Amino acid sequence: MDYQFKDIEQKWQQFWAEHKTFRAENTTNKPKYYVLDMFPYPSGAGLHVGHPLGYIASDIFARYKRLKGFNVLHPMGYDSFGLPAEQYAIQTGQHPSVTTEANIATYRRQLDQIGFSFDWDREVRTSSADYYKWTQWIFMQLFNSYYDKDADKAQSIAKLVEHFENNGSAGINAVCDDETLTFTADDWKAFNKQEQQAELLKYRLTYLRESTVNWCPALGTVLANDEVKDGFSERGGYPVEQKKMMQWSMRITAYAQRLLTGLDHIDWPEPLKEMQRNWIGKSVGASVRFPISLSPALSEGEGAGKKVSPNGGDLEGAHYIEVFTTRVDTVFGVSFLVIAPEHELVAALTTPGQKTDIDAYITQTKKKSELDRMADTKTVSGAFTGSYVTNPLNGTQIPVWIADYVLAGYGTGAVMAVPSGDQRDFLFAKHFNLPIIPIIDIQNIEAEADPTKEGKYINSDFINGLGYKEATAAVVAKLDELGLGKAKVNFRMRDAIFGRQRYWGEPVPVYFKGNLPYLIEEQHLPLLLPEIDKYLPTESGEPPLGRATDWSYKPQESRDKNQEEATYAYELSTMPGWAGSSWYWYRYMDANNDKEFASREAIEYWKDVDLYIGGSEHATGHLLYSRFWNKFLKDLDLVVEEEPFKKLINQGMIQGRSNFVYRLIDDEGKGTNTFVSHGLIKEYKTSPLHVDVNIVENEVLNLNKFKEFRSEFANAEFILENGKYICGVEVEKMSKSKFNVVNPDDLISRYGADTLRMYEMFLGPLEQSKPWNTNGIEGVFKFLRKFWRLFHDAEWNFTVSNEVPNKAELKSLHKIIQKVEQDIERFSFNTSVSSFMIAVNELTDLKCNKRAILQELVITLAPYAPHICEELWVMLGNPAGSISTAAYPKFNPAYLVEDEFSYPISFNGKVRTNISLSLTLEQSDIEAAVLANADVQKQLNGKAPKKVIVVKGRIVNIVI
């Protein structure tokens, strides 16, 4: 029979499912290998050809590792909580679980027909209660923990309570919202329960606090920083504004340093690590305190000499402005201070004379949206508060300004401005006519600031004449001595906002008593998502869960006593999309466990993910949060590895490749029904028009299908070149509106899954982004037919011989055995596909149908094209399904050695002659033979060579 891919693929997919061929065991003697894909959000659109790219690569790798004798865990699931299902529910009233279910069914069907070797017994769905029970459970562990800086790990909150009871706040070195509050053990005991809870909330790793959040009015919810791109929501592209709200947050900042150092120990792409480093944004510098001076107006007369703010307001104990700087060495160049318009001391620092200016400026800043503020980086603006601070090192009076280029959210929201060394400060100083003090001898500050670290300091008191390093050390030491500054590390990363005002997410297992959050009892997990009638926020602006009729908690004690009155309202917001995906790889280890999130045994066996394949768009979201949760779970000794994903590969994005037709424009400028082929558009006036890529083949438009494409084209006429209509091409995002979506289902029904799998790999390097282009899939399909033909005679009868293979055949086979092994280990699947084509071409030329060769070839190809290989494997007389546990053929380098070899010799770098030599010659003989060769002698022309270059025992170049 000819190659009938449809029958073959259906047969084997069914076989694998029925026999659970790819089930992974948690107990075996084999070494483990965990291959993970980023699980998909099941969207309504289904899969397009870009989605399976990474899955195919990981599947090849997983199948290959099985052949190499590993017990491979290769699971799949769905990240099924999320916005689109909810938006759809709002529009249609359809419950999100219904759409989600339907979408999962589509995904499953599409995944199955590509022939992946997933262990479906371990499937997880983040939206199913037996999964999110454990997401809620981990939330509870976070709530019950604080970060101990001395131990550098998370600890139980009970330990903190114990410490407070015995020692008060003294001796606690923990990550906390408000480090200034101190109390004794007696104070603590005197606090009532409410006050104690309020204090503990400042330490908990997940906590509730009023914070500025990214509020998206269109979506009616807050978004995390990584979900906002350029002032718009990542999903939907709606505008995002800043708003103060009580919000759940995750204290990821406690882990900033560990998240940073951990990057050095994992095998991830460097660009991705770099993105995480930038996101964490560590800067090493110093904090410096500038004592607030009396305003000149108040330095005489009534109130003179009193530590009050210039406008008579209370400074609440703050007698200085604290700034963060990475260039403390430039402190003598400070000519003004700038604080953010939102800075808490602005009101207190504003003198009566400056009040109008400052108020006007603040109003103006507030009006500017976040987006304008970002776009407008050219204009210099600001206002003088009227107040001064004192330079702690030389007593200079320094004016305090406000300006929106200083961000309230970073550092202390205040900067010391050094116009000679910082360009923004320079522009500000020029604009407002403030002094610019040169502080380094080689500085050139004619036209712009010069941030050099070379040269010697000038105008800088005790560091004059020093270099950068010594100066920095000297300044830090001096500030430390004065108690006005110290070395400090600052991180850009903020705590992650954890609450979402949405319905379709995990309910937060928390109820409120006296406005403070308390955890529900563990035996009441999971806290099920309630049914509601509509998915919009309530009329009073509460999140959708506010619509639930019985959304309140009865603690166990009141349940026991059957007390009706003791019920407490549950939290109304739900968890963000990243909650469920921040630990899912552990669930796969023990997916059906209803006692624990995963058993200790399972975790100790599988440990971590050996290979993770997914897109780089998750760099600062999922991949960072996952590392954070993993480290937390490690601190609690619930998991065994510090980092969850040992090796990570980013598959490139598949872009769309749009085709265009060119409509002829008539003299009046109106579009006609005539279309001009791409090569001729310069000679006509035309306008481009997207055309469905599925009716274009190798840029040639199928004219009949085009006439059916839209009714208006039924009578279309064409101006052709060489009898064909050639379409234009452009690379764009894959989207329905651009008619460039290629559906894997179509390709599979035309060419089969094996062809699709190999073609996706053949397209180019896995990690490179590239436009999808179906041109060329024929080549892979032809290859598989050729491969099939190797096992058959001219009448398509299965015919293999038991003859002993000859040297040429063994050479072809072992070349491919070695190549595939090397390529898979290097993740360069595309060149392997080429090598298969070469091998099969060679064996076809040799008319080789020998069992010994073909059997091994089938195993080698099986990870790429599993269906056809399973079929041939059985035809070769092996038991069905056993190919997945076969052993990868052993490479024997002896077969690659040739009897005779030929290679080129260059003279002065130019190739002049080709030489053939017998391998029976000894190494030394080879060199002599080359020099004695007639062609070589002719080139040398009787002279002795100046130099002879030998590479791997061969003379490759002779310098005359």
Added chain:
RNA sequence: GCUCAGAUGGUGGAACUGGUAGACACGCAGGACUUAAAAUCCUGUUCCCGUUAAAGGAGUGCGGGUUCGAUUCCCGCUCUGAGUACCA
């Protein structure tokens, strides 16, 4: 602006640590088979010059360098893509 990645035929792309650039595939051209088409198979295909065959020259974004020898290493530049952006 900063950080990172990249630039090789008509196209996708090969070339592992510097050693015959363009593997493999697509496309294109020619041929075989066929009444014809499709499918299949064979041959050619970096460019220039030339041709019966040859022989020669140039060539991996641009300019320089190191080297017997550079797509590969170094310096400078141009362009493309990605991330990030008043981060003090």
